[in-house]
Amino acid sequence: MTSLYDVRVTAPGKVILHGEHSVLYNQFAVAGSLGLRTSLLIRELQPSSFGLTVNIEFPCVQLKCILSLDEIKNRLFESSNDCQTLWRTPESLDHENHLYKVDNCFQSIICNIGQLNSVQTNSLRCFLYILSGIFGNTNILDRSLKISVNSNLTVGAGTGSSASFAVCLSAALIQLMKLKSGTKAKEFNDEDKTLISAWAYNCEKITHGTPSGIDNATCTYGSLVGFKKGEEPKLSTFQTKLRILLVDSKVSRETKMLVAKVAFLRLHNRLAVNSIMDACGHIATSAYEIMEKLSAKDCQDSEAHYNHLSELWNMNHCLLASLGVSHPSLEEIRAVAMMHGLACKLTGAGGGGYAIVLIPPTVEQTTVDALRRILEGKGYTVKDTQLGGHGVLLEEIISRKCENKDEKKNK
Ligand SMILES: Nc1ncnc2c1ncn2[C@@H]1O[C@H](COP(=O)(O)OP(=O)(O)O)[C@@H](O)[C@H]1O
Numbered sequence: 455m456t457s458l459y460d461v462r463v464t465a466p467g468k469v470i471l472h473g474e475h476s477v478l479y480n481q482f483a484v485a486g487s488l489g490l491r492t493s494l495l496i497r498e499l500q501p502s503s504f505g506l507t508v509n510i511e512f513p514c515v516q517l518k519c520i521l522s523l524d525e526i527k528n529r530l531f532e533s534s535n536d537c538q539t540l541w542r543t544p545e546s547l548d549h550e551n552h553l554y555k556v557d558n559c560f561q562s563i564i565c566n567i568g569q570l571n572s573v574q575t576n577s578l579r580c581f582l583y584i585l586s587g588i589f590g591n592t593n594i595l596d597r598s599l600k601i602s603v604n605s606n607l608t609v610g611a612g613t614g615s616s617a618s619f620a621v622c623l624s625a626a627l628i629q630l631m632k633l634k635s636g637t638k639a640k641e642f643n644d645e646d647k648t649l650i651s652a653w654a655y656n657c658e659k660i661t662h663g664t665p666s667g668i669d670n671a672t673c674t675y676g677s678l679v680g681f682k683k684g685e686e687p688k689l690s691t692f693q694t695k696l697r698i699l700l701v702d703s704k705v706s707r708e709t710k711m712l713v714a715k716v717a718f719l720r721l722h723n724r725l726a727v728n729s730i731m732d733a734c735g736h737i738a739t740s741a742y743e744i745m746e747k748l749s750a751k752d753c754q755d756s757e758a759h760y761n762h763l764s765e766l767w768n769m770n771h772c773l774l775a776s777l778g779v780s781h782p783s784l785e786e787i788r789a790v791a792m793m794h795g796l797a798c799k800l801t802g803a804g805g806g807g808y809a810i811v812l813i814p815p816t817v818e819q820t821t822v823d824a825l826r827r828i829l830e831g832k833g834y835t836v837k838d839t840q841l842g843g844h845g846v847l848l849e850e851i852i853s854r855k856c857e858n859k860d861e862k863k864n865k
């Protein structure tokens with residue numbers, strides 16, 4: 455009797471503390487995982503006589519549809535029994551070529567393509583890309599699937615919903631691959647996480663073009679991640695739980711556009727922009743060191759460290775504003791935070807999205823409440839949260855018995 459598997463994984467969103475934009479110019483950056491998470495459940499379904507299907511439910515992007523898995527396999531899978539190669543070497547995938555094939559398949563199998571918006575299209579492309587990337591040179595996918603994704607993260611606001619989504623997709627599919635090839639581990643090990651992050655990075659290229667990789671690394675590893683492009687992420691051995699207010703400016707923005715805006719500014723002001731990027735890199739390095747000191751059990755001077763961190767947050771924001779990636783709403787949020795004596799900066803690409811306010815432990819709750827009331831009165835949404843929780847987690851594996859009609863008949 456064969457088994458049908460259910461796999462449930464979750465992954466956090468992220469907040470870039472220091473190094474947005476400058477990370478793309480090879481500067482050190484620091485990001486932390488958020489308490490808000492994406493959750494993905496993938497279920498293998500009992501065989502039916504209608505052929506193999508994938509039932510997709512992505513409520514965060516208002517998408518519900520059923521795709522023919524047989525068609526996907528016909529168009530994107532290459533028949534082979536070799537399951538030990540591509541899924542273990544995501545970096546060897548020819549991204550452009552694979553995405554081209556995915557897009558051709560997408561055009562052919564989605565009937566209501568004209569009714570999908572760009573967000574839904576992106577989610578489906580990511581799904582097809584990873585599904586066929588991981589299973590594409592195996593014969594392992596032999597059941598219909600149902601895949602449901604939910605998230606507490608706002609989609610498209612700079613808190614890493616796309617990376618969190620991509621990490622969940624790759625984590626669940628890698629786990630399913632392992633289960634179906636006989637490996638039954640109950641949690642992700644370091645090797646799994648390296649693979650998950652690398653597949654999620656490939657997927658982030660679909661959404662962002664040339665991402666630095668900081669988002670997928672943070673959503674995979676959690677806690678605080680120090681990051682430099684092209685290098686292994688620096689995983690913090692320390693546990694700092696920074697308290698922040700996450701303030702939604704409600705202004706939508708597109709990362710790609712803001713990255714292009716900075717690149718354009720740099721074309722005409724190379725040395726000045728390079729110096730700003732250098733300064734952002736120094737800030738990120740200093741902030742990482744301070745957070746390391748703050749986490750030490752015998753930390754004596756926590757108040758002075760928080761003051762220093764606040765200084766760095768404020769400087770970092772002003773440097774980003776000088777690159778043209780702030781927004782009047784972000785400036786208003788910052789002005790209100792400063793009136794309350796608190797440091798505030800934009801996070802992520804800027805141009806809208808979120809601002810973050812640092813709440814040191816010595817700050818009175820009445821101050822936080824007053825700040826919150828004013829911001830909410832101005833129409834912003836405020837979440838009081840902590841940075842630095844778990845990265846990707848394997849939450850649940852269920853193995854059910856498959857009622858195989860052919861097996862029954864033969865008995
Ligand atoms: N929960 C989700 N379900 C389906 N797709 C998602 C989900 N979260 C994010 N996405 C995909 O990620 C994209 C958002 O990426 P992006 O604009 O970079 O936002 P963020 O800054 O939040 O990562 C969306 O266009 C969507 O395709």
Ligand SMILES: C[C@@](O)(CCOP(=O)(O)O)CC(=O)O
Nearest residue numbers: 474475612665666709802803
């Ligand atoms: C501007 C950038 O440094 C950060 C983008 O952040 P977000 O995904 O918009 O939160 C781009 C990147 O690191 O890929």
